[in-house]
Structures are given as structure tokens and as C-alpha cells.
Amino acid sequence: MTFEIRDIHKSFAGTEVLKGVSLSLEKGEFIALLGPSGSGKTTLLNIVAGLAHADSGSLVFDGEDITRQPAGQRHFGMVFQSYALFRHMTVAQNIGFGLKVMKGGPSRAEIDRRVAELLEMIELPGLADRFPAQLSGGQRQRVAMARALAIRPRLLLMDEPFSALDAQVRVSLRSEVRALQRRAGVGAIMVTHDRAEADALADRIAIMDQGRIVTIETPEQVA
Amino acid sequence: MARILLILLATLFLALMVVLPVVAIFHRAFAEGWGTYLASILDPETLAAIRLTVIAALIVLPLNIVFGVASAWVIARYRFPGRRALLVLVELPFAVSPIVAGLCFLLIYGAYGPVGAALEPFGVQLMFNLTGIVLVSLFVTCPFVMREILPVLMVTGEDEEKAALTLGANGWQIFRHVVLPNISWGLAYGTVLTMARAMGEFGAVSVVSGAIRGQTMTLPLQIELLYNDYNATGAFAAATVLTGLALVTLALRGLLERFGPRRAH
Amino acid sequence: MRAARPAPHILPGFSLSLGISVLFLCLIVLLPISGLLWQLGGLGWSDYLQVMGSERVLTALRVTVTAAAAATLVNGVFGLILAWVLSRYRFAGRGVLDALVDLPFALPTAVAGIALVALYDKSGWVGGLLDHLGLQVAYTWWGIVIAMIFTSIPFAVRAIQPAIEELDAAEEAAALTLGASPSQRFRLVILRPLLPSILTGVGLSFVRSLGEFGAVIFIAGNLPYKTEIASLLILIRLDEFDYPAAAAIAGTLMAASLLLLAAINIAQTRLQAYLRTEA
Ligand SMILES: Nc1ncnc2c1ncn2[C@@H]1O[C@H](COP(=O)(O)OP(=O)(O)OP(=O)(O)O)[C@@H](O)[C@H]1O
Numbered sequence: 001m002t003f004e005i006r007d008i009h010k011s012f013a014g015t016e017v018l019k020g021v022s023l024s025l026e027k028g029e030f031i032a033l034l035g036p037s038g039s040g041k042t043t044l045l046n047i048v049a050g051l052a053h054a055d056s057g058s059l060v061f062d063g064e065d066i067t068r069q070p071a072g073q074r075h076f077g078m079v080f081q082s083y084a085l086f087r088h089m090t091v092a093q094n095i096g097f098g099l100k101v102m103k104g105g106p107s108r109a110e111i112d113r114r115v116a117e118l119l120e121m122i123e124l125p126g127l128a129d130r131f132p133a134q135l136s137g138g139q140r141q142r143v144a145m146a147r148a149l150a151i152r153p154r155l156l157l158m159d160e161p162f163s164a165l166d167a168q169v170r171v172s173l174r175s176e177v178r179a180l181q182r183r184a185g186v187g188a189i190m191v192t193h194d195r196a197e198a199d200a201l202a203d204r205i206a207i208m209d210q211g212r213i214v215t216i217e218t219p220e221q222v223a
Numbered sequence: 224m225a226r227i228l229l230i231l232l233a234t235l236f237l238a239l240m241v242v243l244p245v246v247a248i249f250h251r252a253f254a255e256g257w258g259t260y261l262a263s264i265l266d267p268e269t270l271a272a273i274r275l276t277v278i279a280a281l282i283v284l285p286l287n288i289v290f291g292v293a294s295a296w297v298i299a300r301y302r303f304p305g306r307r308a309l310l311v312l313v314e315l316p317f318a319v320s321p322i323v324a325g326l327c328f329l330l331i332y333g334a335y336g337p338v339g340a341a342l343e344p345f346g347v348q349l350m351f352n353l354t355g356i357v358l359v360s361l362f363v364t365c366p367f368v369m370r371e372i373l374p375v376l377m378v379t380g381e382d383e384e385k386a387a388l389t390l391g392a393n394g395w396q397i398f399r400h401v402v403l404p405n406i407s408w409g410l411a412y413g414t415v416l417t418m419a420r421a422m423g424e425f426g427a428v429s430v431v432s433g434a435i436r437g438q439t440m441t442l443p444l445q446i447e448l449l450y451n452d453y454n455a456t457g458a459f460a461a462a463t464v465l466t467g468l469a470l471v472t473l474a475l476r477g478l479l480e481r482f483g484p485r486r487a488h
Numbered sequence: 489m490r491a492a493r494p495a496p497h498i499l500p501g502f503s504l505s506l507g508i509s510v511l512f513l514c515l516i517v518l519l520p521i522s523g524l525l526w527q528l529g530g531l532g533w534s535d536y537l538q539v540m541g542s543e544r545v546l547t548a549l550r551v552t553v554t555a556a557a558a559a560t561l562v563n564g565v566f567g568l569i570l571a572w573v574l575s576r577y578r579f580a581g582r583g584v585l586d587a588l589v590d591l592p593f594a595l596p597t598a599v600a601g602i603a604l605v606a607l608y609d610k611s612g613w614v615g616g617l618l619d620h621l622g623l624q625v626a627y628t629w630w631g632i633v634i635a636m637i638f639t640s641i642p643f644a645v646r647a648i649q650p651a652i653e654e655l656d657a658a659e660e661a662a663a664l665t666l667g668a669s670p671s672q673r674f675r676l677v678i679l680r681p682l683l684p685s686i687l688t689g690v691g692l693s694f695v696r697s698l699g700e701f702g703a704v705i706f707i708a709g710n711l712p713y714k715t716e717i718a719s720l721l722i723l724i725r726l727d728e729f730d731y732p733a734a735a736a737i738a739g740t741l742m743a744a745s746l747l748l749l750a751a752i753n754i755a756q757t758r759l760q761a762y763l764r765t766e767a
């Protein structure tokens with residue numbers, strides 16, 4: 001699997017916020033997008049997810065042009081900064097949602113099995129029937145992660161997945177996220193403000209500034 | 224002390240202006256005892272009026288719900304030219320008085336109006352019957368559902384819907400599983416308001432109903448008829464039905480505010 | 489570079505929900521109102537002036553406007569008091585008072601109408617009392633005012649209440665320590681910032697009163713040239729199949745309401761901006 005972002009431009013009301021961004025991702029690679037506030041990281045991630053349209057440029061996944069493909073058909077898992085858990089569904093329903101709405105998806109029993117497996121994986125097996133409001137920040141983050149992974153995504157997208165957590169939880173969750181991503185064998189793009197986080201997690205770090213990627217390096221090189 | 228004085232003044236005002244009239248309704252309705260009260264309610268004409276009122280409300284409700292949800296959704300979630308105009312138009316019926324509203328419908332959909340005249344050769348008559356009652360009721364209740372849902376949609380934001388989208392849900396699935404549970408309280412309250420208003424509308428309905436006894440009389444019109452017929456007990460008995468509906472509406476609002484999610488301002 | 493055609497919306501359902509909204513609004517709001525405009529359009533200025541200039545119409549308008557103004561005055565004062573009491577004080581029964589404020593809004597107007605007559609008629613509890621004092625409310629201009637107070641009080645209270653809840657208690661306390669007298673305190677720290685919302689409340693109450701029908705006609709007496717309101721006159725003209733006259737009066741009422749609402753809107757924004765720059 002390779003994923004290519006080719007020369008993406010995007011303007012909001014006349015201001016260009018992405019000025020030709022290109023990036024490519026190898027199979028199973030973890031890329032961190034680092035950059036100052038307002039540099040266009042979220043905008044880029046949304047375009048990749050299909051939650052925003054680029055003005056020009058293209059997205060190519062395994063040789064297939066997916067620029068115009070609707071978000072639902074891209075099969076990318078997205079972890080939102082706010083987690084965006086479904087507040088009226090239990091943890092289990094949240095995680096199983098993507099499977100439930102899948103056309104010709106798995107049977108109910110199969111969904112239950114997968115959900116249980118994922119709950120095991122994120123180490124929250126006892127919380128299946130809780131609602132998001134009854135969870136701690138770290139628990140919510142892990143549920144959001146499990147929900148994104150449940151559909152066996154081709155690519156994992158995370159927008160500042162740890163920003164709502166305190167420093168201690170952040171550090172302990174890092175390795176878990178990395179392990180989950182490895183085990184799922186998917187490529188990942190993660191937006192972050194935190195250099196240490198990028199260093200600890202990413203295979204490569206792309207630094208964005210004012211709508212451009214200014215450097216792409218491995219953690220050692222950037223440091 | 225100012226505090227006590229003000230509370231007293233407020234209580235007195237509401238007691239005199241609001242409570243007393245409502246008490247008077249029940250007092251008059253039961254003035255001649257339970258037997259007369261029941262007989263008045265069970266009068267065939269009054270029952271027919273109740274039936275027509277309920278039927279009209281049951282037609283108005285689903286239409287208004289569909290419109291309310293659609294318009295709230297489109298205003299909350301998209302930016303498009305004409306969005307503000309749409310918002311103004313939805314709210315416009317609040318600014319139009321009942322008789323004027325009824326007249327507007329008569330002038331366009333009545334036999335002498337352009338639409339009414341065009342439909343007449345086909346034997347379609349829109350005014351002075353159930354259709355007319357439904358149409359004006361839709362007008363006067365137009366903003367109710369939308370007004371309750373719009374703030375909820377604004378406050379909840381679209382993150383959950385976008386998450387559902389990335390998980391592969393289609394439009395209907397997003398609506399059914401994500402949007403509907405989020406707006407359910409607002410929808411319920413808007414529905415109750417619509418229902419109460421549709422069943423209680425007087426001015427606009429009286430213009431277009433045709434007021435045929437036992438046929439196109441809604442309950443408020445029947446109340447007027449009985450009252451003008453010097454059948455005060457009958458009028459007040461019928462009025463207790465609508466008063467009960469109003470009290471239930473208020474009670475539901477109270478319950479919603481106490482037990483439902485905090486409403487957005 | 490720009491995309492050739494506008495990018496489709498991300499969330500599904502735009503065309504469907506816009507289509508439903510536009511269709512509904514066209515059939516239920518836009519078309520009927522254009523029906524009124526169409527009828528008015530067929531009416532020349534001279535016809536219009538002739539209808540509106542007749543003694544009966546002028547009296548009806550005067551009765552409607554003066555009664556609405558009187559009711560609005562009362563609602564401005566009591567609306568402020570009620571809103572203040574409901575948002576500032578916690579006391580047993582507050583919840584009941586709060587719910588009662590909405591009762592006139594929830595109660596069908598025809599029901600309110602007969603209830604008010606029952607009360608203010610000579611045989612009623614209040615009417616009987618007033619009769620002893622030689623006063624008559626039912627079937628007079630005062631009856632119209634009472635009915636208008638009843639139906640529009642919720643609008644005044646609910647417009648003012650949020651503004652009081654947002655009033656800065658710290659500012660009030662500061663005024664107190666600065667040695668402002670109670671009346672100064674009331675005017676400067678309370679009344680001034682509330683002015684925009686009082687204006688809205690009073691305006692909504694007035695517009696509502698102008699168009700009120702059901703609650704009024706039972707208690708009004710409906711004597712031409714005396715206690716006949718504009719809405720009723722529209723209905724009478726309609727029953728006479730005098731559509732142009734009905735449309736002329738209705739168009740005038742509607743234009744007045746819309747202009748008033750627009751003016752309130754603009755005045756409120758201006759006032760808020762002005763108060764902010766002053767602060
Ligand atoms: N919907 C929008 N409309 C107009 N401008 C927008 C919109 N979304 C983003 N922008 C602008 O685009 C620029 C990039 O925003 P973006 O959210 O991508 O930044 P970011 O790098 O994610 O910042 P942060 O680190 O603060 O999250 C900003 O200047 C922002 O104001």
C-alpha cells in the first residue's frame with residue numbers, strides 16, 4: 001500500500017491555507033504532521049479524510065485516484081480531536097457502528113465478537129455498556145481509536161488525538177496507539193503540536209508552516 | 224423590602240391576569256354540575272368538532288415535522304446563498320396576525336384566487352374544508368419545530384455526523400442513528416407546541432373553514448358558536464378540553480426543562 | 489486554480505432538505521403572502537385611500553393601536569417586574585410563576601376570549617366588583633386592552649428575562665460601593681443595559697396585540713365606530729365579499745407589523761453597539 005498526496009491547494013474566502021502540499025506514505029508507515037497553529041494541518045487531514053474538498057491537486061491510493069471519492073467509501077479511520085463519539089450510543093455501539101452500517105457487512109454475532117475483541121485490545125472490556133459522558137478523557141480517546149480501527153481502515157487519520165489529555169495520560173497512551181497501529185498494520189497520519197510525541201511515535205515527521213510542508217525527516221534527523 | 228414587594232406584585236399580576244381567567248373557565252363549565260358538563264362534551268356537534276380538530280392536527284404534525292427537521296438541518300449545516308432569506312421566511316408567520324394569515328390563503332387558494340381558480344375546473348377546492356384548515360394550520364405552526372431543533376443542531380455541532388460519514392454511514396443512517404437521537408427532545412417539544420397551536424388556532428381557521436356546523440367546525444370555532452348561541456356551559460365545557468391541552472403542554476415543557484438536556488438559548 | 493463546478497457539500501442531504509424547505513415555504517408562506525400582494529396590486533392608490541380613509545376603518549385602526557399601546561405599556565412595566573423576579577429571586581413557587589407566564593401563549597385565543605368575558609362581565613367575579621364601583625370593562629375599549637395584555641405578556645417577559653440573567657452582578661456591586669443612590673443604580677446599571685431587550689419585548693408585545701383577534705372579539709363588544717378592532721373589520725369585509733377592502737386593511741396591518749419588527753431589529757443592534765462603545 002502506498003498513499004500519495006499530490007500538490008493540494010485549498011483556499012478559504014480568498015486566503016490560501018494550503019499552497020501545494022505533497023506527501024507520500026509507505027505501507028504501515030506512521031507520519032506525524034507537526035506545525036504551528038493555523039499552518040493548515042487540520043485542513044489537510046480533512047481533505048485526506050474526504051471531509052473537505054481540495055481546490056486542486058489529487059489523492060492517490062494504491063494507484064487509484066480517490067480525490068473525488070466520498071468520505072464513506074475511502075475506508076479511512078478518523079480520530080477526531082474532540083473524539084466525536086456518538087453521545088447517544090454505548091461504548092460497544094460506538095465501536096460497532098461502522099460495521100453495522102456497512103453494506104453487506106458482518107452479522108450481528110460477528111459484530112459483537114469484533115467489538116469484544118477491540119474492547120479487549122484497548123483494555124476496556126468492562127465498559128461496553130457505558131455512555132461516552134461516563135468515560136474519562138483517556139478512555140474516550142481509546143474508544144475513538146477502537147471505533148476507527150473497527151472498520152479495518154486502509155489508513156488511520158488522527159487530529160491531535162492526545163490534546164485533550166493531561167501529560168501523564170498522553171505519554172502512557174502513546175505507546176498503546178503505536179502498538180494498535182502496528183498490530184492493525186495500517187499507515188497513519190497524526191497531527192500534533194508536540195515534538196516529543198512526534199519523535200516517540202512517527203517513522204517520519206512532516207513539518208508544516210503557512211500551508212506548505214517545509215521538511216520531511218525521520219525523528220533522528222529532525223532532532 | 225423591595226424583594227418581597229416585587230414578588231408580591233408579580234404574583235398578584237399573574238393571579239389576576241392569568242390564573243383567574245383559567246379558573247373561571249372550569250367554574251363556568253361545571254356550574255351546572257358534572258352531568259351537564261359531560262352532556263355538553265358528548266354533544267354530537269362538539270364531538271364532531273373534536274374529531275375534526277384532531278384529524279387536522281394529525282395531518283399537520285407529520286408535515287410540519289418533516290419541514291421543521293429539513294429546514295433546521297439545511298440552515299444549521301450548510302452555507303448557501305439565500306440561507307438568511309430562508310430563516311426569515313420560516314419566522315415570518317410569527318409576524319402575521321391570524322386574520323391576515325387566513326385572508327392571504329383565501330386570496331390565493333380560494334375560488335377567486337389565482338391558484339384556486341386554476342384548480343376549480345378539476346373539481347379541486349382548497350378552501351372552506353379540511354384542506355383549508357390544514358393549510359392555514361401549517362402556516363401558523365410553521366416555525367415551531369424548526370425553532371426547537373435549530374439551536375440543538377447548532378450546539379451539538381457536526382463532528383458526530385462527520386465521524387459517522389468516515390465510518391461509511393449513508394445519509395439516512397446518519398440521520399436515523401446520530402442526528403435523530405440528538406434532536407429528539409427538541410423535536411418532541413416542537414411537536415407538542417405544534418399540536419397545541421394547530422388544535423387551538425382560531426382566527427386564521429375561522430377565515431378559511433367555511434364554518435359548516437358539524438362538518439368544518441374545529442373545536443375553537445365550535446366554542447365561539449356555542450357561546451354566541453347562548454350555550455355558555457357548552458362553550459366552557461368545550462373550552463376545558465383545550466385548556467387541558469394547554470396545561471399538558473406547559474407540564475411537558477416543565478418536565479423537559481427539569482429532566483431533559485439543558486436547552487440552548 | 490478553481491474547481492470547474494462548485495464542490496458538492498460534504499454532509500449528505502443538502503438537496504433533499506433544501507428542496508423540502510423551499511417547497512413548503514413557497515406553498516405555505518410565500519404564495520399566500522403574494523396572494524395578498526396580488527390583490528393589493530389590483531387596487532389603485534385612490535381605491536386604497538378610499539378604503540383606509542373611511543371613518544369606520546380609521547376608528548377601528550385607532551381603537552386597535554391605542555389599545556395595543558396601552559396593553560404594551562402595562563406589559564412593559566409588568567414584563568420587567570416578572571422577568572426580574574423570575575431571574576433574580578429564588579423562592580417557593582418560582583417554578584409555578586415561571587410556567588404561568590407561558591400559559592397565555594399556550595392557551596388557545598378563543599378560550600382566553602371567553603374566559604376573560606366570564607371574568608369581566610357584570611356577572612363575573614371581577615366584573616361584578618367593578619360594577620359596584622361604577623366601572624365597566626367588558627364590551628369597552630378597556631376590555632380590548634385587558635385581552636391584549638393577556639395574550640402578549642409572555643412575549644415581553646421572555647424577551648427581557650435572558651438579558652437580566654446576563655446582567656453583570658459585579659457591576660451592580662461596584663455601583664453600590666461607589667455610593668450611587670438606589671435610583672441612580674437602577675437607571676444606570678440595570679435599566680440601561682436592559683434597554684435593548686426591553687425594546688424588543690415591548691415591540692413584540694405591541695405587534696402581537698395589533699393582530700390579536702380571538703381573545704379580543706369576545707370581550708370587545710364589537711360596536712362599529714366604538715369597539716371594533718381592525719382584524720374584525722377585515723373579517724366583516726370578507727363576509728361581504730369585499731376582498732379589496734379586506735386586503736387593503738390586512739396589507740396595512742401586515743406592513744405595519746413587518747416594518748415595526750424590522751425597526752426593532754435595527755434599533756436593537758444599534759442600541760447594543762452604542763451601549764458597548766459607551767461601556
Ligand atoms: N472553514 C474555514 N473557513 C475559513 N477559514 C478556515 C476554515 N478552516 C480553517 N480555516 C483557516 O485555515 C487556516 C488553517 O487552519 P487549520 O485548522 O488547518 O490549522 P491547524 O494547522 O490545524 O491549526 P491548529 O494547530 O490550531 O489546529 C487557518 O488560518 C484557519 O483560520
Ligand SMILES: [Mg+2]
Nearest residue numbers: 041042043159
Ligand atoms: Mg487543527
